[in-house]
Amino acid sequence: MSIRIGDRIPSIVLTRMAEDSPQPINSADYFAGRKVVLFAVPGAFTPTCSAYHLPGFIKHLGDFTEKGIDAVGCVSVNDVFVMHAWAQSTKSQDIDMLADGNADFTRALGLEMDSSAFGMGTRSQRYALVAEDGIVTRLFIEAPGEFRVSSAESVLATL
Numbered sequence: 001m002s003i004r005i006g007d008r009i010p011s012i013v014l015t016r017m018a019e020d021s022p023q024p025i026n027s028a029d030y031f032a033g034r035k036v037v038l039f040a041v042p043g044a045f046t047p048t049c050s051a052y053h054l055p056g057f058i059k060h061l062g063d064f065t066e067k068g069i070d071a072v073g074c075v076s077v078n079d080v081f082v083m084h085a086w087a088q089s090t091k092s093q094d095i096d097m098l099a100d101g102n103a104d105f106t107r108a109l110g111l112e113m114d115s116s117a118f119g120m121g122t123r124s125q126r127y128a129l130v131a132e133d134g135i136v137t138r139l140f141i142e143a144p145g146e147f148r149v150s151s152a153e154s155v156l157a158t159l
Helices: 028-032 047-059 061-066 078-089 104-109 152-157
Strands: 013-020 021-026 035-041 071-076 096-098 112-114 123-125 127-132 133-143
Touching: 013 028, 013 078, 021 028, 021 035, 028 112, 035 047, 035 152, 047 061, 047 071, 047 078, 047 133, 047 152, 104 123, 127 152, 133 152
Parallel strands: 035 071, 071 096
Antiparallel strands: 013 021, 013 096, 035 127, 112 123, 127 133
């Protein structure tokens, strides 16, 4: 069963790059005491993720801040070095790039998908959520193969 509005974000260790060194961060700590938009992509450097999903959040980061969002994070079932390279290549240093290398966070949310047919193994479904102090207040899960409800523009329209 996947996470729902009103649920607490599970406490799982993710990884992000800090000063060229991987840094573990507990998801409960990441969300604590603030309003966060988190969006998930099936994979860094993949076509829709790189051409539309991440760029939309980069473009609208200031709009999210104006709407009271304290942080915007991107999570993917990739290792921290891939997420860091993707951040550097897209100039997305103001978005928290969170690696879920073993899909532990993704599984805890119940939002994993099997992408073995594409040689990618377990990946995250495409989604976005808004959480306040670790509680999900809005949730936008895409239907397979779609990119509509989890876009930056779609999420912004609900704030």
